Amino acid sequence: MSDRRRFVILVADSAGCGALPDAAAYGDAGSDTLGHVSRAVGGLALPHLGRLGLGHLTPMLGVPPDPAPAGFYGKMAERSQGKDTITGHWEMMGIVLEEALRLFPRGFPPEILEPWLAETGAPGVLGNEVASGTEIIQRLGEEHQRTGRPIVYTSADSVFQVACHEETVPLETLYAWCLAARRQLDRWRVARVIARPFVGRPGAYTRTYHRRDFAIATPGVTVLERLAERGVPVVGVGKIPDIFDGKGITEAVHTAGNADGLRQTERLLGTLERGLLFVNLVDFDMLYGHRNDARGYAGALVELDRALPRLLERLRPGDVLAVTADHGCDPTTPSTDHSREYVPLLVHAPGRGGGPLGVRETFADLGATVAELFGAEARVGRSFLAALGG
Structure with a gap:
């Protein structure tokens, strides 16, 4: 049985479930992405997530606590310093950051930009500020197309983002520029360099799914690497391979x-015989959280809920599926940035019933559980596998 076990992690990117005790230090007091979205749209119908126990995690209009849930439910606190994608995903897989990655609230200094421009030959930069990605391409896209100068911007997260029109700067050139930035930014402890290609015409620019993330190397060995060392397949779907710089990933989708x-998750559950299937669903964050679009966020939750039965039907005895998040991004607040929140932990294990998992002290409990299922080592976190009857 153990040779055919599979563990599926679905990361609903940014779907936090209530402010952490230290949220005020991050400017996020009172944030509650899932709860506030439900109320902003007058209630949500999420019957399948509700059956797994979602209604027990935070008050949600339309999703009451199920008295006899079919899944195991809890929430996880972030132990690392920070509230970004890298920090959240790394902690899930056993890397806890005691020092937050660097932020640049006033843009990037000449010590960063000048060497980068010299190496790439890019004709200068536009922007170099904290900005919304959708807003800055509308504002500077036409000048970018006229001059060829890339749009560089950051956010409240540790990111160096480079936006270029696909007809003005070829994707291969944009990726090369971002790789050059990645090499130079390691010593500055910047979490991610993100290529942000876009298309369209002035006043109607749109970003594409040709985005690529170039992550700083993890400061330690992750659960993913320990699985791969034992010959356990690790399939990274969406931006998971980029977040971990490909380390510990045996197949990238x-x-x-x-x-x-x-759709890819459903397909892979039909072909993957054994291993970890680690999936990031980015639209919650990229399209709706950062744009303060509560209605769009609600629609994405309904889309996930409707897909869930097809995924659960493909699970076998011995498999485990977990739905979680990496941080919050409450679209009902004035901020368009991530929020420091608990994240859901909804777990389905066929034939094992359901019940509470409590409040976990670290996201790393998830990785510790994955490691135990496959007989690998996890140096951080407490596995909850025994609570699943496994």
Whole structure:
């Protein structure tokens, strides 16, 4: 049986479930992505997530606590410093950051930009500020196309983002520029360099799914690497391979948004005999959280809920599926940035019933559980596998 076990992790990117005790230090007091979205749209119908126990995690209009849930439910606190994608995903897989990655709230200094421009030959930069990616391409896209200068911007997260029109700067050139930035930014402890290609005409620019993330190397060995060392297949879907710089990933599957990610997950459950299937569903964050689009966020939750039965039907005895998140991004607040929140932990294990998993002290409990299922070592976190009857 153990040779055919599979563990599926679905990361609903940014779907936090209530402010952490230290949220005020991050400017996020009172944030509650899932709860506030449900109320902003007058209630949500999420019967399948509700059956797994979602209604027990935070008050959600339309999703009451199920008195006899079919899944195991809890929430996880972030022990690392920070509230970004890298920090959240790394902690899930056993890397806890005691020092937050660097932020640049006033843009990037000449010590960063000048060497980068010298190496790439890019004709200068536009922007170099904290900005919304969708807003800055509308504002500077036409000048970018006229001059060829890349749009560089950051956010409240540790990111160096480079936006270029696909007809002005070829994708291969954009990726090369971002790789050059990655090499130079390691010593500055910047979490991610993100290529942000876009298309369209002035006043109607849109970003594409040709985005690529170039992550800083993890400061330690992740659960993914320990699985791969033992010969356990690790399939990264969406931006998972980029987040971990490909380390510990035995198969990478690119996706074009949530719907495609869910289709790929269903497909892979039909072919993967054994191993970890680690999926990021980016649209929650990229399309809706950062754009303060509560209605769009609600629609994405309904889309996930409707896809869930098809995924659960493909699970076998011995398999485990977990739905979680990496941080919050409450679209009902004035901020368009990530929020420091608990994240859901909804777990389905065929034939094992359901019940509470409590409040976990670290996201690393998830990785510790994955490691135990496959007989690998996890140096951080407490496995909850025994609570699943396994």
